Amino acid sequence: MEEQDVSCSRVSGAVPDAPVEADQVPAESASQREVPRMVARVGQKAPDFAAPAYYQGSFTNVKLSDFAGKWVMLCFYPGDFTFV
Amino acid sequence: MSAVAAQYDALQALDVEVLSVxxxxxxxxxxxxDEELSKMVDGGVRFRMVSDQAGNIGRAYGVYDExxxxxxxxxxxxxxxxVIQAMEVMTPPVGRKLAETVRQVxxxxxxxxxxxxxxxxxxxxPGKPTLKPGPDLVGKVWKVWNPSME
Known part of the structure; x- marks a missing residue:
């Protein structure tokens, strides 16, 4: 997996197949923004994504589709330094 | 996440890669x-910890709270x-039971x-009887399985 250059820009995850409406909506109406239609469902292909990650002392880029051929457990959680 | 980190070997043994987000x-x-998880689990977190600051991945998976x-x-x-075979979504205050994930995998x-x-x-x-769906099993599950076998 390629190592990521560390910079100070605020990089975040991207979902290449998702609708691009987020960028077309003015910031003030962001809270009323519609939730993208692409929502994961069982029995359907998992939405691919690419995002920066911390991995064993390094910063890398992770792409879900790089793990094709393996089982993946994808685990979301509310935040670092929370208690549960 | 420390609970997942502690079970990482069990998941790896099943050829499961873990991504936390x-x-x-x-x-x-x-x-x-460095400051906390590595003090709860030997060796700390050995899987990729993904950053989703804009919530884009969370939205795609229906778990992002706007x-x-x-x-x-x-x-x-x-x-x-x-292909997604299973999903479980919980509100923040209750933690998961990882053994159930292992069982499902x-x-x-x-x-x-x-x-x-x-x-x-x-x-x-593993080791318990499975069911073989087909014409012979319709209406006859009681012959091969009942809840006491769970």
Missing amino acids: SVDSHFVHKIWN QQGIEMRGRFIIDPDG QAFQHVRATGGKEATPAGWE
Whole structure:
């Protein structure tokens, strides 16, 4: 997996197949923004994504589709330094 | 996440790669691992801790809370074809039971290994009987399985 250059820009995850409406909506109406239609469902292909990650002392880029051929457990959680 | 880190070997033994995701930056992930998680689990976190600061991944998986700007406890089991086989989404205050994820992975792997010819009844664990759906089993499940076998 390629190592990521560390910079100070605020990089975040991207979902290449998702609708691009987020960028077309003015910031003030962001809270009323519609939730993208692409929502994961069982029995359907998992939405691919690419995002920066911390991995064993390094910063890398992770792409879900790089793990094709393996089982993946994808685990979301509310935040670092929370208690549960 | 320390609970997942503690079970990482069990998941690796099943050929399961773990990806954790939150809205924290990868820089914060590093400090959380170094300062806290590594003190709860030997060797700290050995899987990739993904950063989703804009919530884009969380939205695609239906776990991003727009009001709070955080992600719910969503757990997805994705098979080697990239298909989601299982999902569980919980609000933040209640933690997961990882042993159930391991059990589900074992069951999905068994079903996959049989090419879908077998199904696993409630509470199935490796070594327990499976069901072989077909005309002969219709209305006859009681002959081969009942809840006391769970």
